[in-house]
Amino acid sequence: METESISVLELTLFKNSEASFLRALDEAGITHSRPLMFSTTPQASGLKEVISAVSDAMPWKAIAKVIVAWIEARNSREVMITTEDGKIFHAKGYSAAEIKELLPQSYSVMVIDTKPEEES
Template sequence: MSTGTHTSIRLTLFKHSSGSFLAALDAAQIPHEPIHMFSTNPQGSGLVEAITALSEAMPWNAIAKVVVAWIEARKSREVIIHTETGQSIQAKGYSASDVQKLLQNSTNVIVIDTKPVDAP
């Protein structure tokens, strides 16, 4: 999501993805912060984080590299990028440059790891 002066990537982390994915962002020195959501209706159980920066300062390449490396580290991991045009694209198998282009047009990024970090 972009407003012209700043850009934000919304990350929704499910299952066992939050610890390892946020640690990967931290290791790459990509700042992120939680989004606290309040609703009177039932909501999904995912943790929501955001990466926000001035439009020209968003580290697109670094974020794309984190996404690709995180997916490739375990078979139980998946990242789904929802775009402004309504597409849902699974990032598995894409290069960092392709993921970077997808992230720049994203409305939400779903991050999932179906197995705990200590599972084989």
């Protein structure tokens, strides 16, 4: 019996990024969900969202394209990818192909927009 592994990409959405980034994922047809988190102690700010799929079916290319397009739409946006070995990459300026290579190695992805959507 062959076993398949599951890939999970954890996103943390900060400031004003939630609505616009989740809408971009939806428009690209990328399924995501909010994990239930229980804690008796205070937690850091930011909302968690998860994308998971059987490893071979994980839409890395589509996610990378969403990240690049989302960043390029406004100067107030940034995505930071932390790899499992602790390296941090600011996605601004990277191509979709470069981000696609980083995502499977990521430990966390932080999505930030410092201005509300109604501001330019």
